[in-house]
Amino acid sequence: MAKIIVVTSGKGGVGKTTTSASFASGLALRGFKTAVIDFDVGLRNLDLIMGCERRVVYDFVNVIHGEASLKQALIKDKHCDNLFILPASQTRDKDALSREGVEKVIKDLIHDGFDYIVCDSPAGIETGALMAAYFADEAIVVTNPEVSSVRDSDRIIGILDAKSRKAEEGGTVKTHLLITRYSPKRVDTGEMLSLDDVQHLLRIPLIGVVPESETVLQASNSGTPAIHLANSDVSEAYKDVVARFLGEEKPLRFIEAPKQPLWKRLFGG
Amino acid sequence: MSLQIPADTPVAFEFKSLSLKLLSFVPATLDAARLEAALRDKLGDGEHMLSGEQLAIDFDSLPTLPSAMEIAALMQLLRQFGLKPVAARGGNDDQQAAAREAGLVVLSDEATAVVPPAKQVEKPVPAMIVSRPVRTGQQVYARGGDLVVLALVSAGAEVIADGNIHVYAPLRGRALAGARGDVSARIFTTCLEAELVSIGGVYRTLDDALPTSLKSKPAQVLLDQEKLVIEALAG
Numbered sequence: 425m426a427k428i429i430v431v432t433s434g435k436g437g438v439g440k441t442t443t444s445a446s447f448a449s450g451l452a453l454r455g456f457k458t459a460v461i462d463f464d465v466g467l468r469n470l471d472l473i474m475g476c477e478r479r480v481v482y483d484f485v486n487v488i489h490g491e492a493s494l495k496q497a498l499i500k501d502k503h504c505d506n507l508f509i510l511p512a513s514q515t516r517d518k519d520a521l522s523r524e525g526v527e528k529v530i531k532d533l534i535h536d537g538f539d540y541i542v543c544d545s546p547a548g549i550e551t552g553a554l555m556a557a558y559f560a561d562e563a564i565v566v567t568n569p570e571v572s573s574v575r576d577s578d579r580i581i582g583i584l585d586a587k588s589r590k591a592e593e594g595g596t597v598k599t600h601l602l603i604t605r606y607s608p609k610r611v612d613t614g615e616m617l618s619l620d621d622v623q624h625l626l627r628i629p630l631i632g633v634v635p636e637s638e639t640v641l642q643a644s645n646s647g648t649p650a651i652h653l654a655n656s657d658v659s660e661a662y663k664d665v666v667a668r669f670l671g672e673e674k675p676l677r678f679i680e681a682p683k684q685p686l687w688k689r690l691f692g693g
Numbered sequence: 694m695s696l697q698i699p700a701d702t703p704v705a706f707e708f709k710s711l712s713l714k715l716l717s718f719v720p721a722t723l724d725a726a727r728l729e730a731a732l733r734d735k736l737g738d739g740e741h742m743l744s745g746e747q748l749a750i751d752f753d754s755l756p757t758l759p760s761a762m763e764i765a766a767l768m769q770l771l772r773q774f775g776l777k778p779v780a781a782r783g784g785n786d787d788q789q790a791a792a793r794e795a796g797l798v799v800l801s802d803e804a805t806a807v808v809p810p811a812k813q814v815e816k817p818v819p820a821m822i823v824s825r826p827v828r829t830g831q832q833v834y835a836r837g838g839d840l841v842v843l844a845l846v847s848a849g850a851e852v853i854a855d856g857n858i859h860v861y862a863p864l865r866g867r868a869l870a871g872a873r874g875d876v877s878a879r880i881f882t883t884c885l886e887a888e889l890v891s892i893g894g895v896y897r898t899l900d901d902a903l904p905t906s907l908k909s910k911p912a913q914v915l916l917d918q919e920k921l922v923i924e925a926l927a928g
Contacts, residue, residue, distance in 0.1 A: 582828025
């Protein structure tokens with residue numbers, strides 16, 4: 425049975441789309457047929473991060489309105505054969521998303537044999553974010569180690585607990601905490617909340633820590649999901665996230681400030 | 694001679710104990726017009742919650758004891774409102790004779806015990822128990838009773854109760870106990886990190902850092918003469 429995962433955060437700019445792109449790519453690299461849907465209608469970004477912006481003809485809203493078939497709108501990823509992107513519309517707004525329409529698209533994807541459907545949520549707690557979250561089985565809550573991001577994540581976890589389909593049916597959405605843009609050095613100097621602080625505040629299981637890195641910017645600019653940038657700490661961190669998501673045990677990495685130059689050289693801290 | 698009941702013959706009858714619950718109608722006047730107006734006011738003209746209810750007429754609250762005619766008029770009035778007078782109590786022999794004459798059963802004082810009006814005693818509202826975290830932006834209100842939260846109350850969340858609030862986890866949001874003015878309500882938590890606490894409308898923001906003896910410690914909040922007191926819980 426297909427699993428629907430929402431990548432969400434409440435706050436903007438914390439790394440949802442970067443995470444959606446890398447996480448979906450990671451699942452595809454593991455051999456799973458994966459779709460990633462951009463719910464950020466009006467401010468589409470996922471196609472840029474995935475480097476397929478020039479191949480967008482039809483989008484999510486076209487499919488919902490029946491102006492294009494799902495097959496026409498799905499874009500095959502250039503790195504992974506079994507990864508498909510459903511881009512958001514640039515010219516519409518989030519009210520173009522209807523629950524019935526979204527449900528139909530998700531049902532069709534399940535019917536087409538997708539193993540994982542990753543929903544890239546827009547920031548905020550309005551229609552787009554609610555639509556992305558509604559059908560989720562699991563959620564990756566992307567949080568930066570700073571108080572406002574933690575506060576917004578808490579809010580979105582509350583919404584998942586109360587307003588998702590799972591919640592309405594009496595179940596719970598399984599939530600995972602992903603801390604991104606983590607800088608152990610700044611934690612040591614007290615400029616940034618520590619891993620423990622964030623976990624203590626949110627109290628949901630941690631699925632990974634992605635370090636703050638220049639690599640992410642390079643990856644975005646080149647339209648390549650960061651997970652494909654071999655030997656980078658970000659890529660390794662996302663691979664660990666995928667592994668943990670699939671039930672493997674992986675020790676946390678990149679959570680301590682480099683102590684010696686050799687270590688630093690090896691891992692590019 | 695002993696009574697022989699053949700085994701295959703069912704018992705012809707049995708006496709069984711039965712206690713009857715009757716509503717009593719206790720008029721304070723015999724003025725038919727006043728009574729009628731009052732009944733109409735209380736029950737209205739059509740069907741009402743007491744339609745068909747069997748009643749005992751209680752003469753004890755009347756300033757003067759009624760005559761046979763007045764008793765008959767009273768019964769007539771009650772029937773008009775869909776009530777069924779079946780019994781009477783109180784009064785002297787004259788009233789009792791008149792009541793019997795009118796077809797009412799006369800209840801002896803020993804047989805009747807006036808039940809204290811149970812409906813007016815407010816039943817305690819069971820505590821509302823929340824076992825999932827109360828997250829930022831969420832609000833939980835325990836109307837009329839206590840609130841027990843077994844999980845985190847995040848900063849930016851609000852827990853409200855008309856009674857006491859118990860939080861058996863970090864309390865980081867706002868907690869408002871005695872929301873309808875109960876000044877004896879209290880807030881208890883195993884880890885006090887609240888943004889705001891309020892008892893019966895008297896509130897305090899905990900903006901300035903709490904002393905280390907209280908911060909993140911088990912504590913209770915109570916109101917002592919319009920002053921909020923926050924104290925550590927021993928143990």
